[in-house]
Amino acid sequence: xxxxxxxxxxxxxxxxxxxxxxxxxxxxxxxxxxxxxxxxxxxxxxxxxxxxxxxxxxxxxxxxxxxxxxxxxxxxxxxxxxxxxxxxxxxxxxxxxxxxxxxxxxxxxxxxxxxxxxxxxxxxxxxxxxxxxxxxxxxxxxxxxxxxxxxxxxxxxxxxxxxxxxxxxxxxxxxxxxxxxxxxxxxxxxxxxxxxxxxxxxxxxxxxxxxxxxxxxxxxxxxxxxxxxxxxxxxxxxxxxxxxxxxxxxxxxxxxxxxxxxxxxxxxxxxxxxxxxxxxxxxxxxxx
Amino acid sequence: xxxxxxxxxxxxxxxxxxxxxxxxxxxxxxxxxxxxxxxxxxxxxxxxxxxxxxxxxxxxxxxxxxxxxxxxxxxxxxxxxxxxxxxxxxxxxxxxxxxxxxxxxxxxxxxxxxxxxxxxxxxxxxxxxxxxxxxxxxxxxxxxxxxxxxxxxxxxxxxxxxxxxxxxxxxxxxxxxxxxxxxxxxxxxxxxxxxxxxxxxxxxxxxxxxxxxxxxxxxxxxxxxxxxxxxxxxxxxxxxxxxxxxxxxxxxxxxxxxxxxxxxxxxxxxxxxxxxxxxxxxxxxxxxxxxxxxxxxxxxxxxxxxxxxxxxxxxxxxxxxxxxxxxxxxxxxxxxxxxxxxxxxxxxxxxxxxxxxxxxxxxxxxxxxxxxxxxxxxxxxxxxxxxxxxxxxxxxxxxxxxxxxxxxxx
Numbered sequence: 233x234x235x236x237x238x239x240x241x242x243x244x245x246x247x248x249x250x251x252x253x254x255x256x257x258x259x260x261x262x263x264x265x266x267x268x269x270x271x272x273x274x275x276x277x278x279x280x281x282x283x284x285x286x287x288x289x290x291x292x293x294x295x296x297x298x299x300x301x302x303x304x305x306x307x308x309x310x311x312x313x314x315x316x317x318x319x320x321x322x323x324x325x326x327x328x329x330x331x332x333x334x335x336x337x338x339x340x341x342x343x344x345x346x347x348x349x350x351x352x353x354x355x356x357x358x359x360x361x362x363x364x365x366x367x368x369x370x371x372x373x374x375x376x377x378x379x380x381x382x383x384x385x386x387x388x389x390x391x392x393x394x395x396x397x398x399x400x401x402x403x404x405x406x407x408x409x410x411x412x413x414x415x416x417x418x419x420x421x422x423x424x425x426x427x428x429x430x431x432x433x434x435x436x437x438x439x440x441x442x443x444x445x446x447x448x449x450x451x452x453x454x455x456x457x458x459x460x461x462x463x464x465x466x467x468x469x470x471x472x473x474x475x476x477x478x479x480x481x482x483x484x485x486x487x488x489x490x491x492x493x494x495x496x497x498x499x500x501x502x503x504x505x506x507x508x509x510x511x512x513x514x515x516x517x518x519x520x
Numbered sequence: 521x522x523x524x525x526x527x528x529x530x531x532x533x534x535x536x537x538x539x540x541x542x543x544x545x546x547x548x549x550x551x552x553x554x555x556x557x558x559x560x561x562x563x564x565x566x567x568x569x570x571x572x573x574x575x576x577x578x579x580x581x582x583x584x585x586x587x588x589x590x591x592x593x594x595x596x597x598x599x600x601x602x603x604x605x606x607x608x609x610x611x612x613x614x615x616x617x618x619x620x621x622x623x624x625x626x627x628x629x630x631x632x633x634x635x636x637x638x639x640x641x642x643x644x645x646x647x648x649x650x651x652x653x654x655x656x657x658x659x660x661x662x663x664x665x666x667x668x669x670x671x672x673x674x675x676x677x678x679x680x681x682x683x684x685x686x687x688x689x690x691x692x693x694x695x696x697x698x699x700x701x702x703x704x705x706x707x708x709x710x711x712x713x714x715x716x717x718x719x720x721x722x723x724x725x726x727x728x729x730x731x732x733x734x735x736x737x738x739x740x741x742x743x744x745x746x747x748x749x750x751x752x753x754x755x756x757x758x759x760x761x762x763x764x765x766x767x768x769x770x771x772x773x774x775x776x777x778x779x780x781x782x783x784x785x786x787x788x789x790x791x792x793x794x795x796x797x798x799x800x801x802x803x804x805x806x807x808x809x810x811x812x813x814x815x816x817x818x819x820x821x822x823x824x825x826x827x828x829x830x831x832x833x834x835x836x837x838x839x840x841x842x843x844x845x846x847x848x849x850x851x852x853x854x855x856x857x858x859x860x861x862x863x864x865x866x867x868x869x870x871x872x873x874x875x876x877x878x879x880x881x882x883x884x885x886x887x888x889x890x891x892x893x894x895x896x897x898x899x900x901x902x903x904x905x906x907x908x909x910x911x912x913x914x915x916x917x918x919x920x921x922x923x924x925x926x927x928x929x930x
Binding site: 389390391392393394397402407410411413414 | 580581582583584585586587588589611617618619621623631735736
């Protein structure tokens, strides 16, 4: 893979992979990954005639790692992507996200309906579904509560990162995840994603109704995902006004782009650029 | 101008490079491997060694490099009745530090070397034919990866080439060696039925076995065996024989979990030599650290902890003083001599007790176990691989104690 480039947006440096030519696809990784998550899809998409932009989201990989919790609200991170696309002169990219990157992609899609072409989301469903999680999903998400504690860093790290290893298991790039997290400031930065957005206080915050999603949307969920239940993705369709397609990948764990690399590449190539978006209602602009 | 050339990028050398580069010195680290590979080195780090790693600032290299905390030590052994097997809790010997670590040696070294390079050290891999000349202005020559001969003239050279003692031999530091038995080791995976928190060390028949889990169903296996078996675990079918050697009555389910595991790295065997330097492990312009400066029998498992104690002690001297002449290293030489004498003494007790085979040896082990059960103080030698040697009560290092231990039981 070529060298990552660096772009300065929103007071942080974002490292990103930029390859290929054609319509732009933005690939957003999740926790605790980096753009490296997409190493199998990037060449396939480039081959398929796309320009691929895969950032290390703030707090991860080679990007800046501010240590304050407030630096990691979803809005801030969506703003990183918006600012990045504006600086790079990209008007209407396809947006693909996995895990936290999917949450960011959903939000980008409903906040920026005119700045997105197609939306593909892996593992994590629409935030609306998570507004009222089932007890079963709450139980599966127990670690999110644990990460809220300021003691979490110390507990995860001590005795050779033992608890971290037990929580993460032998999935995805588990070796590389740990190396990444051992970099200065990386663990706090990663946990801050949860602290800024998944605290009980955040759940209490008043939520406005979600604007609808007009982009054609592909949701992908894998049967061996232990942290995220199928309902999260399968029930997301009701928030999508554009064409909605749900794909369930058998025998793949949470890290679908790694566990089923060819399936994911094929689904993306078959989906991006094929469907027409639903037309948002056009209100006449008031002229002064 | 290079301040320090470190010859050998193992645990001692790479950790020293991290500490010295972080302290602002100009460091060159020479490693003979092209890239770090599994060479079947020591992979067990005592709790006191973990503390040394923290002091050196290389602690995270262990966790991130795959270190797995082991919490219990099950005393499975042919001389122990199955229902008298004890689970020794290893997590509480040093406050704030849990149990010992088992880890892939080469991965941790790789991360340390990368950390040193990040701190400004120059890392040279694939350095061949390294030659060191001691003196007030020492010189290091080597062949680089393109086959070109290079020379560096640093202020000081740290020799950290391990048991090969490459630098020590070149500058005339001599060792007194003794060999008690042979050893062999291999990485395995698929050890799913072995409790991940539990290590085992024990003896049965003609092997002393060690199982050190590394998490995710992986473990480092070692065998120690008599010289008569020095060829047994080599050649065709060696791996099968090695695994088969764990089919033991004293292990749960006759060692099935281990026997059915799969090879996940090279199998290597070696004569288990311990080396005590005949003088101080240094000369003008050259200081030895780690196994290269002298070592106890591997059966004790303190090699890596020692390597980092050496590394820390020498680095602190180098960072504190502008004068790097031999007298400045006197505290290191003294502390090391004291430490190695204790470790060597303890290792000899352990290998006499656990790495000798046959009916008389079994009888001796059985009696010593009884003595230890009756009088807890008799277990003092066992402390040596948990806490630092200077913290172990002195009575454990007298000839009188050793004699009593073996006589009362003989």
